[in-house]
Amino acid sequence: MSKPSYVYVTYIETSAETLWRALTDGDFTERYWFGNRIASDWKQGAPYGFTKDGNPMVVGQVITFDPVRRLAYSWDNRKPEAAGEATSRVTFDLEPRGNVVKLTVTHDELGEDGKTLRDISGGWPMVLSNLKSLLETGHVIEIAAPSCSAKDAA
């Protein structure tokens, strides 16, 4: 049996270059990713991490760095509530189509107990809805993370 995976597709009116920057620039991610800043020197095999208020939230390694087409990194959630979760993998595929970019986010190699799948199934729609709004309107929508957590995502 294959391990659980999660896929989310969204179409954003932007350029592949801007979307790529939004995924790899800490100032940018902080705005739509609930205050999480991403940092890395963006080379294949290099470490990367998300920090929030200076604390590590997610860490891992850059698996694929193919500007402005494909970005993949391993995903080791450092939040206390995620202790014991297996390391998973996140892949972003960017396909420019006319005035829009088709963004496919695949989060796979998830733990077989399904817990990580449930958690991230709640999180990705919020992050990617915010990202789309930010790129199309210039501002994020104020999703109050605690009030719409994974448990009511279904």
Next chain:
Amino acid sequence: MPKPEFVYVTYIETTPEKLWEALTDSAFTRRYWFDTEVRSDWKVGSPVALVMSGTTTDTGEILEVDPLRRLSYTFKHEVDDNMRNERPTKVVFTLKAYGDLVKLTVTHEGFTQGSKLLDGISKGWPAILSGLKSLLETGKAPTIPPAALGIEGFE
């Protein structure tokens, strides 16, 4: 084996009233749903038809109408020779307001294992709902080339 269904969640800066109208007003649906009019009188038991540029692509029956909160109908494809023989499925829209935004959950279920229709709608909904979100937030829907969806025969 995971259940053969499709679930998509999106958060839209709008009101439940506007989102409800966007889902049920055929002039509105045409603007983001690839020129598809969703036609119904929105009463439980009434027919619903999806009419794309004059061609009826899908039909169904209204199952639930709980204005501003929940809408569901059966969904049977009518055009593609393989998919039109699949059994009717079910679409559910759930709207939940959070401050200035609405969480929209679309669940499409009732597919047989290996359904070709499931593959098609899994490619269709993200594009339709991306267009819907853009239209409500920016006032216009972006042009998504149909070929971008990767659905055989929809180009």
